[in-house]
Amino acid sequence: MEDGIKKGLFSSSKTVSSSVKLLMLMVPLLMLLVMVVSRSSFRWISFASPETNTTTTKGVGIDLRRMVAGESEKTLPARNASQSSAVEPQVFKKRNGKNENLYLEVNLLYKTPSPLLQNVQKLTPVVNRRLHPLHALEAKLQQARASIKKVRKNDTINDLDYKHEGAIYRNPSAFHKSYMEMEKHFKVYVYDEGEHPIFHDGPCGNIYSIEGNFINRLETSRFRTTEPEKAAVFFLPFSVTQIVHFIFDANASDYWLPMKQTVKDYIETVSRKYPYWNRTLGSDHVMLSCHDWGPELSKSLPELFNNSIRALCNANTTEGFSPSKDVSIPEINLPGGKISDSIGGPPPSKRTILAFFAGGVHGPIRPILLENWENKDPEMQVYKYLPKNLSYTEMLKKSKYCICPSGYEVASPRIAESLYSGCVPVLISDNYVPPFSDVLNWKSFSLEVPVKDIPNLKKILMGISPRQYIKMQRRGAAARRHFEVNLPPKRYDVFHMILHSIWLRRLNLRVHGDQFS
Secondary structure, eight states: OHHHHHHHHHHHHHHHHHHHHHHHHHHHHHHHHHHHHHHGGGOOOOOSOHHHHTOOOOOOOTTSSOOOOOOOOEEOOOOOTTSOOOOOOEEEEEETTEEEEEEEEEEOOSSOOOHHHHHHHHHOTTSOOOOOHHHHHHHHHHHHHHHHHTOOTTOOOOOTTOOOOGGGBSOHHHHHHHHHHHHHHOOEEEOOOOOTTTBSOOOSSSTTHHHHHHHHHHHTSTTEESOGGGOSEEEOOBOHHHHHHHHOOTTSTTTHHHHHHHHHHHHHHHHHHOSHHHHHTTTTEEEEEOSTTHHHHGGGSHHHHHTSEEEESOOBGGGTOOTTTSEEOOOOOOGGGOOGGGSOOOOGGGOOEEEEEEOOOOTTTHHHHHHHHTTTBTTEEEESSOOTTSOHHHHHHHEEEEEEEOOSSSOOTHHHHHHHHTOEEEEEOSSBOOTTTTTBOGGGTOEEOOGGGGGGHHHHHHTSOHHHHHHHHHHHHHHGGGGOOOSSOOTTSHHHHHHHHHHHHHHTEEEEOTTOO
16 A cells, blocks of 8 residues: 555656646747737738848839939938837849849838747748738739839730830830839829818919829829828828918028928828828828929928939939939920910921020020020021010921020920920930930930030031931920820820829839838
């Protein structure tokens, strides 16, 4: 019996020892389970390592080939303490020693998961299987990138609205595919905040008319969404022209301050009310301005200037315009809000004037042009003030080449006016990025003449053979549709081309929102 008792005690102690060991193994597991459950609200649904999250992959070029300014690698400004604690986005601009497409990787991890938690995720991928809307959006954009990359330059295009003259495009097939992908996937959220006349309004009948036309068309467009989670970009609906008109005070000691404060206050308002500005530091937000002061007012916030997509008429690279991030839009003068009287003109054989210009003397380039050519040659019709007996529109239509020099700023409405009238534009400007250069091959339907060559302008124009001139004139007529303002908008017109340029910049922005709730 004594032996039985000893045996029982031994068995009991062994059981207790086993239980203790089992308990010691279970405690860490229970603690780990508590950690996982408590963190499930943060949506740790990325099973990739942090290194994978920040890998840059090559995709569609911003000009559907390669169009990145040769700048050094940089990072966007960090947020201040009052904003979200996400890490800084990184801008990758060079790979393998070559300038390639810009891919701005915005990593939205609020904190880096511990290695232990990452291991648990790999073992239990069912912790959170819910797909965040941001992931769904990025998946669609990735599909669009892949679809565009597959296109070959000479692929057949079946689109009755796409009557293209191949030479005017850098890659006609890629452009068409990109445009089709935009029509399928691109959605824009327009913030409702703000009141007329500064917000949700703009000029429609003067030299800054593209502001009002775009804002008004966008707000009633099928590209607009009322569901921000489905939006690829977020539009800031203020008009710089209206800000200048209603707020600018020439007598103020610092007349910039109240105008910039208006823009700053608006962005701070929407950033407090919604999470979208803070989650990307404004990188998927868009402002549009045709006013000369648009670039300056975009400095109201560093994030707006450095990160956001700025659609500007004044696309001057010396003033911070970045072709890889920003959008050059055409300056279009619409007296009465219509262009119908300006469209069309006689064939090349009926154009008797070699070159024409009439305009005010401002900026550094026009005085040089007038000094060399005003009243100097009957074939070069250059005027400071157009004689009253001459019609500006008719002079455009009688001319083979229309001279488009910069004034105070680089943009000029004469570019669109030349295309409307069937006149070949002659661009004389330093540091100007022409509209839609990511898609259009400007050299095929226009001339770019350096300022230093203004004295030789006639010689340059006369050196172009009649056959080459006819080709350029015909291509310009084909490119004209991309600069036309229509009500309602038509496919491939200026409204849709601006949207497409914004779409391309959004394709080059990749947002990682694995932990975003």
